[in-house]
Amino acid sequence: MRTNRLALAALAVTLAAGCSGAPQETASPSKAPAGPVTLTYWTWVPNMDKIVKVWNAANPDITVTVSKQAGGDDAAAKFLTAAKAGNPPDLVQAEYQMLPSFVAADAVADLTAETAQAKAEFGEGIWGLVTLGTDAVYALPQDSGPMMLYYRRDLFDKFGIEVPKTWQEYGEAARTVHKKDPEVFLGTFSSKDPGSFTGLAQQAGAQWWSISGESWKVAINDAATTKVADFWGGLVKEGVIDGQPYFTPEWNKALNDGKLLTWPSAVWGPGVLSSNAPKAKGKWAIAPLPQWSAGENSSGFWGGSSTAVAEKSPNRAAAAKFATWLNTDPEALELLVKEGAVYPAATKGGALLTEAPDYFSSQPDFWQQVAAISATARGFTFGPNVNVTYNAFKDGFDQAVQDKAGFAAAVGKMQEATLADMRKSGFQIAP
Amino acid sequence: MRASRVPYLFLAPAMALFTLFMALPIGYTIYLSLRGAKVSGLGLGKGARSEIFVGAANYTDALADGALWNGWLRVLAYGLLVLVVMLGLALLFALLLDTAHVRLARFSRISIFLPFAVPGVAATLMWGFLYLPSLSPIRAVLDVDLLGPTAVTFSMANIAVWGGVGFNMLVLYTALRAVPRAYYEAARIDGASEIQIALRIKIPILLPAIILTTVFSIIATVQVFTEPTALRPLTNTISSTWSPLMKVYRDAFVTGDLYSAAATSIIIAAISLVLSFGFLRVVRDRAFGEG
Numbered sequence: 211m212r213t214n215r216l217a218l219a220a221l222a223v224t225l226a227a228g229c230s231g232a233p234q235e236t237a238s239p240s241k242a243p244a245g246p247v248t249l250t251y252w253t254w255v256p257n258m259d260k261i262v263k264v265w266n267a268a269n270p271d272i273t274v275t276v277s278k279q280a281g282g283d284d285a286a287a288k289f290l291t292a293a294k295a296g297n298p299p300d301l302v303q304a305e306y307q308m309l310p311s312f313v314a315a316d317a318v319a320d321l322t323a324e325t326a327q328a329k330a331e332f333g334e335g336i337w338g339l340v341t342l343g344t345d346a347v348y349a350l351p352q353d354s355g356p357m358m359l360y361y362r363r364d365l366f367d368k369f370g371i372e373v374p375k376t377w378q379e380y381g382e383a384a385r386t387v388h389k390k391d392p393e394v395f396l397g398t399f400s401s402k403d404p405g406s407f408t409g410l411a412q413q414a415g416a417q418w419w420s421i422s423g424e425s426w427k428v429a430i431n432d433a434a435t436t437k438v439a440d441f442w443g444g445l446v447k448e449g450v451i452d453g454q455p456y457f458t459p460e461w462n463k464a465l466n467d468g469k470l471l472t473w474p475s476a477v478w479g480p481g482v483l484s485s486n487a488p489k490a491k492g493k494w495a496i497a498p499l500p501q502w503s504a505g506e507n508s509s510g511f512w513g514g515s516s517t518a519v520a521e522k523s524p525n526r527a528a529a530a531k532f533a534t535w536l537n538t539d540p541e542a543l544e545l546l547v548k549e550g551a552v553y554p555a556a557t558k559g560g561a562l563l564t565e566a567p568d569y570f571s572s573q574p575d576f577w578q579q580v581a582a583i584s585a586t587a588r589g590f591t592f593g594p595n596v597n598v599t600y601n602a603f604k605d606g607f608d609q610a611v612q613d614k615a616g617f618a619a620a621v622g623k624m625q626e627a628t629l630a631d632m633r634k635s636g637f638q639i640a641p
Numbered sequence: 642m643r644a645s646r647v648p649y650l651f652l653a654p655a656m657a658l659f660t661l662f663m664a665l666p667i668g669y670t671i672y673l674s675l676r677g678a679k680v681s682g683l684g685l686g687k688g689a690r691s692e693i694f695v696g697a698a699n700y701t702d703a704l705a706d707g708a709l710w711n712g713w714l715r716v717l718a719y720g721l722l723v724l725v726v727m728l729g730l731a732l733l734f735a736l737l738l739d740t741a742h743v744r745l746a747r748f749s750r751i752s753i754f755l756p757f758a759v760p761g762v763a764a765t766l767m768w769g770f771l772y773l774p775s776l777s778p779i780r781a782v783l784d785v786d787l788l789g790p791t792a793v794t795f796s797m798a799n800i801a802v803w804g805g806v807g808f809n810m811l812v813l814y815t816a817l818r819a820v821p822r823a824y825y826e827a828a829r830i831d832g833a834s835e836i837q838i839a840l841r842i843k844i845p846i847l848l849p850a851i852i853l854t855t856v857f858s859i860i861a862t863v864q865v866f867t868e869p870t871a872l873r874p875l876t877n878t879i880s881s882t883w884s885p886l887m888k889v890y891r892d893a894f895v896t897g898d899l900y901s902a903a904a905t906s907i908i909i910a911a912i913s914l915v916l917s918f919g920f921l922r923v924v925r926d927r928a929f930g931e932g
Binding site: 283284287288290291294310311313314315316342344346401402421424425426453455457458459460463464594595597598601604605608609611612631634635636637638 | 677678679680681682683684685686687688689690770773774775776790874875876877878879880881882891894895896897898899
């Protein structure tokens with residue numbers, strides 16, 4: 211008989227915990243570092259090693275080592291496992307939606323004292339994402355992902371459609387396009403990307419989690435979210451919007467061949483498009499997301515992340531110092547923009563972005579547009595088990611896209627799974 | 642006195658490794674499976690989360706979970722397909738390669754074996770690209786969605802068969818080469834045809850090796866994980882609990898519930914134990930009884 215992998219992993223966990231337990235208990239976490247310290251930093255920002263090199267040259271006492279991560283949900287799971295095992299990195303890139311899970315697992319440190327001065331560098335909305343609406347501060351915001359509509363300007367002309375101002379117009383355009391050429395879709399609904407759906411729900415005004423007193427309120431199936439789900443579910447059912455997931459070879463091909471005309475996505479979209487659809491360079495443009503009613507002006511967030519310090523890090527002060535430098539210092543912000551292709555969360559970061567991305571060279575006011583859109587984006591408080599909700603999204607919407615029978619049931623499943631998990635763990639839930 | 646200690650000395654390294662890498666992890670998994678997380682209030686801040694003893698709750702939850710049983714049903718269908726087709730082909734190829742007049746034996750043997758050397762993830766991605774509707778060359782000939790709800794089981798079994806035939810063929814073929822040639826000569830003198838030799842002499846002699854490969858294959862199919870996990874990002878038809886082991890992975894590393902993941906893995910281990918030992922029990926007398 212073979213033993214299973216989990217058991218081996220479990221052993222690794224016990225061993226690691228045994229090895230690293232002792233020194234951490236003796237170190238006092240918030241004391242300033244006495245001698246030179248070395249910090250490990252888990253991140254998936256491209257070229258972070260180059261940015262860190264600049265820091266290391268200027269701060270011989272605090273040497274940061276970058277460990278490149280794959281990013282996404284796996285990176286969060288990896289950090290939580292390492293934290294449970296007792297040997298997490300000192301610093302970790304934490305997506306905003308995962309931060310509450312990290313806090314709930316007692317895996318990240320409260321940086322209230324260390325970040326008192328940095329607070330002024332960020333907008334209120336972004337700052338709320340790292341405080342979770344409490345008095346504590348759990349991370350420093352790094353980047354944000356306001357959503358907008360990416361569209362093929364040339365093909366819009368070819369099909370004779372206008373840039374949709376409302377979602378209703380978007381639906382009409384989808385019908386027109388698919389009728390003119392059954393091979394072509396205005397867009398696709400991805401059942402693999404809960405972050406995208408979350409952003410669209412935020413735009414509609416959803417509030418999936420909220421804190422009232424000492425209990426959580428969970429409303430994933432609220433009216434706003436149901437409206438968004440019904441809209442997309444209806445278009446998929448009608449067959450005028452495709453149901454293939456984003457970021458697959460098939461999707462790349464459709465983008466590259468001009469078979470998909472729009473992509474409601476976030477500010478980091480240019481990087482994806484330029485590597486996945488190189489043939490369409492210069493043909494894409496951006497516009498604000500279509501609105502739910504004419505005259506409105508709002509958007510949501512897809513992605514965006516912060517820099518958190520592990521609760522078990524023996525060098526909390528040094529780590530907070532580096533995190534503050536990285537996300538607020540003008541030199542670091544410039545490096546983040548240039549080397550890391552990051553859209554900085556710090557308010558003064560926006561001014562650094564002047565030249566439109568190469569891929570969008572036909573839209574010289576790209577960053578002005580982004581700044582205008584970014585000001586209209588609204589987020590919401592994330593709950594302590596977003597991973598469960600997101601997993602329920604994938605399973606529920608996979609099925610719903612396949613069945614083409616509307617999306618309302620899938621939203622219901624997300625709500626149910628989230629509540630069931632919170633109840634099982636014993637979270638206080640408001641009726 | 643001294644002599645009696647020697648066996649223990651020889652055993653020590655093996656026992657130490659067994660304890661470290663088998664007994665301890667299994668023990669820890671059992672321990673985890675009896676525990677659960679307990680949160681108070683909002684669950685934020687220090688000390689809001691603790692670990693408590695929950696008894697058999699994780700087991701009862703896992704056993705009552707419809708998703709897990711649906712996973713077992715899918716794996717059962719997948720497993721039957723893989724076992725029958727893969728072992729059937731492996732046996733056929735082994736027998737063909739062992740016949741007297743085969744040409745290009747070396748080349749055929751290597752080319753049948755080669756897919757086994759391709760890592761599972763690479764093989765799955767390669768096949769995944771061949772299955773994707775707009776990229777698939779197969780689609781040009783055959784008008785089915787190879788990643789559709791029903792077809793996906795067959796598509797997945799195909800990957801396992803492609804990768805596994807070579808290894809099983811090699812095991813069977815090696816066993817065949819160990820058979821004294823004199824048996825076949827005697828049979829030929831008695832007027833047996835090649836087919837009769839295969840059916841009446843080779844297969845009965847091969848039975849222990851066939852049983853061995855079957856047991857290995859049962860264990861491998863119960864633990865199917867790589868193929869569905871690597872295919873999942875490409876299609877809507879594979880859920881996060883497609884196979885039981887995927888549910889373990891999801892619980893442990895996606896939804897962060899190590900405890901129920903531990904309980905489910907113990908259940909999976911128990912079921913594969915029952916299946917493989919059950920199979921051995923059924924065939925034991927036929928295979929090894931006559932000695």
